[in-house]
Every structure is written in structure tokens, then in C-alpha cells.
Amino acid sequence: MSYANYVMPEARRAPRWSLTMAWWALFSAMFWIYVAVASANAVGTVNTIIGMVLTIASYGAINLVLSRYAARTGLTVELLSRTLFGIVGSALASLIFAATAIYYAVFEGSIIAxxxxxxxxxxxxxxxxxxxxxxxxxxxxxxxxxxxRLNGWLLPLYFAGLVAVVVAATAIRGVPVSFPVGVADGPVPGWLTSYLIYMGVWIMMMYTFDYARMARKKDEKFHGRITFGWVFYAFTFGVNGLVGIYIMSAWGLAGTETGVVDAFISSLGIFGVLVIFISQTRINTANYYLASSNLDAFATRVFRLALPRWVWVIVAGAIAYLLMLTNVLSYLLKALAWQGVFVTAWVAIALVYIALNRRNVHQVPEIRRERLSAFSAGTVAWLLASGTGIFLTEQTMVPVLAQLAPLITVALAAGGYFVAYRLQKPPAMDISEDVHVDEEQLV
Structure with missing residues (x-):
């Protein structure tokens, strides 16, 4: 049983290092190298490093809160979304989450191919x-x-690959004499632009929530700092990003998806292919796991279709393959930008909800279907903030508003949900209630 639609019981939680190794699969995504190089080309290396440091700090703080709450409650993104947005709204959250995970699986799988x-x-x-x-x-x-265990075995190999590609690129090309300088600051400072670029991958907050629910409550402090917190992001954004900027500068390659592949193969040959294979295998275990879990939750919610999770793994893989056959890179970033708006709004709303209920230690969100409405006032706040964010992203009349759209979306979502919460406080249940005896009520 996957518990995709139920509270994760304590007996099914993962040991500390087991969960850490499974989660650190996300450290090895080539996407983090690509994002850093793209940012450096746009705003310069110095601004990108400043943006990285701010991103590591904010990601660490946000995921500290989310991971501890997920560990305490055992909820998934979909289950928490029932309380935030009602039954229909939670289905939308699962669908967006699944689609985003599939898109990232397409990107990372395409890199291997x-x-x-x-x-x-x-x-x-x-x-x-x-x-x-x-x-x-x-x-x-x-x-x-x-x-x-799979990701634990592959992690040191990926570390070794990063060291090897830097050493080989330096031996072949020499130490880079110049790094990307980007363009002069526009209406938005370069470091802030870099930070906003990293806001585009706040889907990591949703990933965190669905993984952290498997943490044992006694391990929540460790996971909040090491597994899901600033330590993880210092390696994921910092180490990957700096390596990417260094090797791309050494080879003088453009910051494209295939440029990253060229840099590894040019530096290491067949071993570069092996590093790419290892890194993408690790990250796609997380992408397909979360895509399948949320497809399961969506189908259960909308179609009352309860199938084993392995079926949804196959469905996710089939969708990913069909997307690969299209010119996916022509619309992938646009699709991720739109979905990213919904994701950042979700994160802001979840943080407001957790903050407003931080003293209710004996209560958890109500998740039983018959006690929840189809929609809630929170749904309105989420959709209005997301709709505004998409409009600002797409409009061209005021470019600065397009750049600041992620921050504006977060502010609107947080403020809107605070009002919605006061108007219609979501139901809660006592933490002592045993929801596992009534699992049919959850579906």
C-alpha cells in the first residue's frame, strides 16, 4: 500500500538515513547546472552567486517549516490541499504537481537520451x-x-563525477580566464533577477512535503536542516551551480541543455556519459515516484479509481515518452512557468496556514471527504493569486512586473489566504482521532 491517499502511519515511516539517501537523489539533477549557467549568462556570475546564497537561505527556511509539519502530520500535498482548497481544489493541486514532476522527468530523461x-x-x-x-x-x-539504497550507492559516484569533470576540464582547457558577466542591471537588480529565476523551481517545496511525510517524528530536526534544509540546498544549488559555471566557462560553451552534455562528454568521454547516466537516473527516481503518487491521488479523487501505484508509474512513463516525441523544449519552460505560478501560490498559502495553526498542537487538518466542501474560500485566494501571476508573467507592457511576478504572486496568495482563513476557518480534527479505521472516508 502506497498511502498516497492516507495519513502515513508512524510504523511505515522511513529510517533517518534511508529517507535522506532517497531525497538526495534530487541533488544530482543536471537542471541545477543548467539553471546556474543560464542565470550567469543573463545577469553575470557575481549576481548569480549572490542569488544562490539568498536562495539557499530562503529554501532552507521554508523547507524547515514544511518538512517538520509534514513529518508531524503525515499528510501529502493532496491531503493538506483538501483543507486549504476543498475536495476539488485538492484534485487540481495533485494534477499540477503530477504534471510538473512529469515535465521534469521529460527534461532529465532527454538529457540522458x-x-x-x-x-x-x-x-x-x-x-x-x-x-x-x-x-x-x-x-x-x-x-x-x-x-x-539505489541512490545511496550512486551518490558518491556522482560526487566523484563532479570532481572529475572539473579536474579534466582544467587539464584540457586550463583555468578559465573569464566568466559570464551578463548584462547591466535593468529595472530589477541582477542578484534579484537570479533569485527570481530560482523561484521558478519552488516545486521543490511540494517535493519536500511529500517526502518529509515519511520521516519519523523524532528525526524532524535532522531532516529539517540536513535532508531537506540548507545543507541540501548548499550542495544542490551551490556546488552544482559553481561546477556548471566553471566547466561551461572552461569550454566556452553556450548555456543550453545540450551544452551541459557537451561539457561533460568533452571533459570525460565515456565516463562523462556515465556521470550523466548516474545523475539522471537518481533524479528521475524522485520525478517518477512523485508523478505516480499524485496521479494516483488525482484519479482516486476525481474518478474514484483505486489502482496500484505501479500502474500510475507506467502511466507517468507513457506520458513522459509521448512528450519527448514532441518539440518539448519549445513549450516546456512556458508550461513550467505557468505551473510555477500555481506552485509558488500554494507554498505561500501552506505557510500561512501552518503559521496560523502553530499553537494548535493537538489538532491536524480535517481530511475526511464527507466533512469537507468541494471548494473553500482558500480556493478563491489561490486561483486569484495564480491568475494574476500568469497575467503579469505574460504581459509585456510593464516588463518589471513580469520579472517580479513570482514575488507578487506570493504576496497576493499569502494576503488573500489570510483573509479567506478569517472568513472561513478550515475544519480541523483532534490529533488523537484514528483516521486509519475510516480510510474509506478519505477516498
């Missing part, structure tokens, strides 16, 4: 199929079964 094609040749569609098919069995068992 491109690396294989560049080195071994062959049709790219064949490599797309291979990278999807081999990943699915790795995820079917879930985090508690063997994802922790």
Missing part, C-alpha cells in the same frame, strides 16, 4: 524509449523499499 545519442549514435526516439523503460522498475517499489 541526448548524451547516449551523441556518444553512441542511433535514433533519438529509440534512446527516449530506453531511458523511460529502464527507469520505471526502479520506482515501482517506492521510497521505503529500495530507492534509498
Amino acid at each position: 541526448v548524451a547516449f545519442q551523441k556518444f553512441f549514435g542511433g535514433e533519438i526516439t529509440m534512446w527516449y524509449a530506453i531511458v523511460v523503460i529502464y527507469a520505471l522498475p526502479l520506482v515501482a517499489g517506492g521510497v521505503q523499499n529500495w530507492l534509498d
Whole structure:
């Protein structure tokens, strides 16, 4: 049983290092290298490093709060969203979460496929199929079964790969004499632009919540700082980002998705392909796991369709493969930008809810279906903030508002939900209530 639609019982929680190794799969995404290089090309290396430091601090603080709350309650994003937005609103949250995880699986899987094609040749569609098919069995068992061991074995290999690519690039090309300087600051300072670029991946907050629910309550402090907190992001954004900027500068390559592949292969040859394979295998275990879990929650909620999670792993893989066959990069970033607006609004609302209930230590959100409405006042706050964020992102009349759209969205969502909460306080239940005896009420 995956407990995608139920509170995670204490007996099913993962040991400390088991959960840490499973979560640190996300450390090895090539996407973090690409984001840092793209930011450096846009606003310069110094501004990007400042943006990284601020991002590490804010991600660490936010995920400290979210991970501790998820560990205390055992809720998923979908279950918490029932209280925040009602039954229908929670289904929308699951769908957005699943779609975003699939899009990231497409991006990371495409990186492996491109690396294989560049080195071994062959049709790219064949490599797309291979990278999807081999990943699915790795995820079917879930985090508690063997994802922790798989990612634990691969983690030191990825670290070694990062060291090797820096050493090899330096030996072949020499120490870079120049780094990206970007353009002069516009209406928004360069460091803030870099920070806003990293806000585009606040989906990590949702990822955190669904993983942290598997933490044992006694481990919440450790997980809040090490597993999901600032230590993780110092490596994920800081180490990956600096390595990316260094090797791309050494090779003088453009900051594109395929440019990252070229830098690794040019530096390490077949071992570069191996590093890419290891890194993308690790990150896609998380992407497919969360995509399948949230597809499960969405189908259960909307269609009352209760199927084993491995079925949704296959569905997620099939969707990812079909997206790979399209010109996905032409619309992937646009789709992620739109979904990112909904995600940042969700995070702001979740933080406000947790803050308003921080003293209610003997209560948890009400999640039983028959005690919740289809929609809530929180739904209005979420949709209005998200709609405004998308409009600001797409409009071209005032460019500064487009750049600041993530921050404006967060402010509108937080303020709107605070008002909605006062108008219609969400129901709660006593923490002593045993919801597991009434699991049918949750579906």
C-alpha cells in the first residue's frame, strides 16, 4: 500500500538515513547546472552567486517549516490541499504537481537520451524509449523499499563525477580566464533577477512535503536542516551551480541543455556519459515516484479509481515518452512557468496556514471527504493569486512586473489566504482521532 491517499502511519515511516539517501537523489539533477549557467549568462556570475546564497537561505527556511509539519502530520500535498482548497481544489493541486514532476522527468530523461545519442549514435526516439523503460522498475517499489539504497550507492559516484569533470576540464582547457558577466542591471537588480529565476523551481517545496511525510517524528530536526534544509540546498544549488559555471566557462560553451552534455562528454568521454547516466537516473527516481503518487491521488479523487501505484508509474512513463516525441523544449519552460505560478501560490498559502495553526498542537487538518466542501474560500485566494501571476508573467507592457511576478504572486496568495482563513476557518480534527479505521472516508 502506497498511502498516497492516507495519513502515513508512524510504523511505515522511513529510517533517518534511508529517507535522506532517497531525497538526495534530487541533488544530482543536471537542471541545477543548467539553471546556474543560464542565470550567469543573463545577469553575470557575481549576481548569480549572490542569488544562490539568498536562495539557499530562503529554501532552507521554508523547507524547515514544511518538512517538520509534514513529518508531524503525515499528510501529502493532496491531503493538506483538501483543507486549504476543498475536495476539488485538492484534485487540481495533485494534477499540477503530477504534471510538473512529469515535465521534469521529460527534461532529465532527454538529457540522458541526448548524451547516449551523441556518444553512441542511433535514433533519438529509440534512446527516449530506453531511458523511460529502464527507469520505471526502479520506482515501482517506492521510497521505503529500495530507492534509498539505489541512490545511496550512486551518490558518491556522482560526487566523484563532479570532481572529475572539473579536474579534466582544467587539464584540457586550463583555468578559465573569464566568466559570464551578463548584462547591466535593468529595472530589477541582477542578484534579484537570479533569485527570481530560482523561484521558478519552488516545486521543490511540494517535493519536500511529500517526502518529509515519511520521516519519523523524532528525526524532524535532522531532516529539517540536513535532508531537506540548507545543507541540501548548499550542495544542490551551490556546488552544482559553481561546477556548471566553471566547466561551461572552461569550454566556452553556450548555456543550453545540450551544452551541459557537451561539457561533460568533452571533459570525460565515456565516463562523462556515465556521470550523466548516474545523475539522471537518481533524479528521475524522485520525478517518477512523485508523478505516480499524485496521479494516483488525482484519479482516486476525481474518478474514484483505486489502482496500484505501479500502474500510475507506467502511466507517468507513457506520458513522459509521448512528450519527448514532441518539440518539448519549445513549450516546456512556458508550461513550467505557468505551473510555477500555481506552485509558488500554494507554498505561500501552506505557510500561512501552518503559521496560523502553530499553537494548535493537538489538532491536524480535517481530511475526511464527507466533512469537507468541494471548494473553500482558500480556493478563491489561490486561483486569484495564480491568475494574476500568469497575467503579469505574460504581459509585456510593464516588463518589471513580469520579472517580479513570482514575488507578487506570493504576496497576493499569502494576503488573500489570510483573509479567506478569517472568513472561513478550515475544519480541523483532534490529533488523537484514528483516521486509519475510516480510510474509506478519505477516498
